[in-house]
Amino acid sequence: MKIATWNVNSVKARLDAAVQWLKEDSPDIVCLQEIKCTDDTFPATAFEELGYNCAVHGQKTYNGVAILSKRPLEDVTPRLAGGEGDGHARYLEAVVTGDKGVIRIASIYAPNGNPIGTEKFSYKLSWLERLHARARALLTYEEPIALMGDYNVIPTPEDCWDVVAWENDALYQPEARAALRKIENLGYVDAFRTCNAQPYQYTFWDYQAGAWQKDHGIRIDHILLSPQAVDRLKGCAIDKRVRGREKPSDHVPVWCEVEV
């Protein structure tokens, strides 16, 4: 199965680009982030016409996550535990059955956390801690799991075009990087880094200051795999080409092939 994640920065603004990409790459499962719409205004029909089932956890204007799957979506669960009063739509989980077994998928949109030193940054850290708790609980199932999406964390200096430019940004703070590492230390593996040791491979380029043209990017969209999913990992790549198209998202898709 080819499973992918893409922060589309508004699913409505990106509908044509998303349909084109789905037709070209034909992933079996797609996690979308920043859909920026409510469940009832999600353009499900456009995806259903391409053969996808849709699970949506949206909200008005901001955030919002979804999962598209050619196979039926089972056990669909929105929200992370421990977020009483948290109205942000940032997490959606589902199970898909393949020819050789099941895979559990989560579409993740972690908080940005800027500016640092504010409650936005502490919200980011507490949200990642809630994700860690969920990630730990899921390991007891001993099944293939892919926690994929926009983590809003630059894991290492080699995932950033210029660390000096990002040293005061929430995405590169030691606490944020440690929070991501803490999930990896449970036993989850960064699929891209397992398959590709090349430094300076990015998933996001700012719209501003010609960042794309100058390759001033960062790698913040990640696929974290449980040990049972890593056993079945066949490859992982970043779909950089879509960033150079008309009306692009500032993020590009990341995908991996998992034998399930």
Place this chain on the structure above:
DNA sequence: ATGCCGACAGGATGTCGA
């Protein structure tokens, strides 16, 4: 350069993203 670009809600321009 606390900006530059882009999406949203709403109907001008402020908020948010990263």
